[in-house]
Amino acid sequence: MNKRLLLALALSAAVIGLTQYFFPPAVPPKPVATQGAKAPAGGAAALAAPAAAPVTAAPGLADSASAAIAPDTATIRDRLATWRIANTGAAPVSITLPTYSALDASGKTSRAVELVRPGEALLAWQLVVKEPTGNRTIDFSKVPFATETIDPTTVRYRGTVGGVTLAVTYKFVADSFLARVGGEVTGLAGPAVLQVTLPSGLHSAEADTLEDQRHYAVAVKPTRENAKSVAYTDLEPGEKELLAGPLTWAVSKSKYFVLGLLTMEGDRPFDEVEVTGGALTGKVESRVSAVLRQQLDGGRFRFELYTGPQEWKRLVALGRDFENSNPYGGWLQGIVQPFARLVTRTLLWMHESLRLEYGWVLVLFGIAIRLVLWPFNQKAMRSSMKMQAIQPELQAVQEKHKADPQKMQQEVMRVYREHGMSPFSALSGCLPMLIPMPVFITLFFVFQNTIEFRGVPFLWLSDISQPDHTFAIPILMAASAYALSWIGMRGMPPNPQAKMMGYVFPAMMFVFFWSAAAGLNLYYFVQNLAALPQQWLISRERQKQAG
Numbered sequence: 001m002n003k004r005l006l007l008a009l010a011l012s013a014a015v016i017g018l019t020q021y022f023f024p025p026a027v028p029p030k031p032v033a034t035q036g037a038k039a040p041a042g043g044a045a046a047l048a049a050p051a052a053a054p055v056t057a058a059p060g061l062a063d064s065a066s067a068a069i070a071p072d073t074a075t076i077r078d079r080l081a082t083w084r085i086a087n088t089g090a091a092p093v094s095i096t097l098p099t100y101s102a103l104d105a106s107g108k109t110s111r112a113v114e115l116v117r118p119g120e121a122l123l124a125w126q127l128v129v130k131e132p133t134g135n136r137t138i139d140f141s142k143v144p145f146a147t148e149t150i151d152p153t154t155v156r157y158r159g160t161v162g163g164v165t166l167a168v169t170y171k172f173v174a175d176s177f178l179a180r181v182g183g184e185v186t187g188l189a190g191p192a193v194l195q196v197t198l199p200s201g202l203h204s205a206e207a208d209t210l211e212d213q214r215h216y217a218v219a220v221k222p223t224r225e226n227a228k229s230v231a232y233t234d235l236e237p238g239e240k241e242l243l244a245g246p247l248t249w250a251v252s253k254s255k256y257f258v259l260g261l262l263t264m265e266g267d268r269p270f271d272e273v274e275v276t277g278g279a280l281t282g283k284v285e286s287r288v289s290a291v292l293r294q295q296l297d298g299g300r301f302r303f304e305l306y307t308g309p310q311e312w313k314r315l316v317a318l319g320r321d322f323e324n325s326n327p328y329g330g331w332l333q334g335i336v337q338p339f340a341r342l343v344t345r346t347l348l349w350m351h352e353s354l355r356l357e358y359g360w361v362l363v364l365f366g367i368a369i370r371l372v373l374w375p376f377n378q379k380a381m382r383s384s385m386k387m388q389a390i391q392p393e394l395q396a397v398q399e400k401h402k403a404d405p406q407k408m409q410q411e412v413m414r415v416y417r418e419h420g421m422s423p424f425s426a427l428s429g430c431l432p433m434l435i436p437m438p439v440f441i442t443l444f445f446v447f448q449n450t451i452e453f454r455g456v457p458f459l460w461l462s463d464i465s466q467p468d469h470t471f472a473i474p475i476l477m478a479a480s481a482y483a484l485s486w487i488g489m490r491g492m493p494p495n496p497q498a499k500m501m502g503y504v505f506p507a508m509m510f511v512f513f514w515s516a517a518a519g520l521n522l523y524y525f526v527q528n529l530a531a532l533p534q535q536w537l538i539s540r541e542r543q544k545q546a547g
Helices: 003-022 209-213 312-317 330-354 358-372 374-400 405-418 425-434 437-449 472-488 496-513 518-546
Strands: 032-037 073-077 082-086 091-103 109-114 124-131 134-139 146-151 154-161 164-173 178-186 192-197 217-222 228-231 240-253 257-262 270-277 288-295 300-309
Touching (some): 312 330, 330 358, 330 437, 374 405, 374 518, 437 518, 472 496, 472 518
Antiparallel strands (some): 073 082, 082 091, 091 109, 146 154, 164 178, 192 288, 270 288
């Protein structure tokens, strides 16, 4: 194996290793609103303690008429989601997704996905009012609201506290995981800021809870910048990070699900999100306190609330770059995100147009990528052959003029010119072999968060988004890498280092990928198989030249 191929292998292994290290048509039924179910003891106040306000003030007391209202909940149900909203605090208590199943530790389905952890609310509201006598905080969770059902998809809550009238309206869009939230506050003695407390973290619904928690993050979209996020694991307990606005949206996310608040076109953007690391209760940080703030516009606020899966097409349809609510690639986001968008769009298109399972889509995608790259790889391999052919001549020149470096350099350049090459030919030959790496790295991130692959079986694989616990596909991938290396060494001069690398590289691949998603292993295995014919043809061409 020559130096160029060794360099290519080393670069490939380095890229993969760094990636692992750093990253880490039936008509749907209409929703029906029902009332009367009793809320948990204490109402929404018992479900979520609101984050500390930036200013302190004693909360107002509920008016006597409001105080007489008994706690209850409204349930809004459609084909995709079941919402529960407590009238105490006018807060969404929970959302269940019956079309998605939570997985137990063995990977088997156990129950419908519930986005909120037990004992917490989906959201909680506060107002910070700047009054002539000082700032005043109004905590909605201490206010009982009267419930009014406007229609089967719309519920309105009204309450009064200390002379201030509060109204919150929820209008649910059927089969979309989407609610439009509006509020109006009257009787304020000064400007006010709405504070929305997000859940401390979504309820994990994955077999590997620890892996899910590593994806917990709060993300925002500044109006004039790319989306950015703060992973829970980036914060120490009590450490604060301020995501300054203006913001188009803010989300709390897990590996496959997201809770997002999106401003509507023409409305005032969110001002900021403050994230504070919570107490460490396990191996990784899994709880934070996240508070979103927005100044009221004429005593009103309005936004959309999405609570559901990170289905790419659904997020794209919402606009506002919401498909980037899961920013890919960390510090490589600017490079990875465009590739992620292209790769995801292509895989979904192949799935729908060809009506194939995602496993077969990955097989065809891997073959297609290898065919597209065939001429580039052909050029790289032939460049390698030419470099191998002139090595004896270059070595002779270097040995002859080793005492005269200037003369040696001149003669080396002469040899390169005679063969139509340059000292950079070795490096330029490596570059085409690295062209597949952006796709590979992108797929690494795509498989981490693409819910379309979640729970998808293929052949003996029960879930292509999870590791193959039989290790069959990582072994096949490593074996195909060895076969590719073995064929590539045919016709080359004996080289103990190259022979050793032929064993070491496949072993490294197995170590890197044994815990990766089975679909990613499948893609890489198919890539290796599809490369074997080209490698065999080039090997035969090399042997003929040598003969």
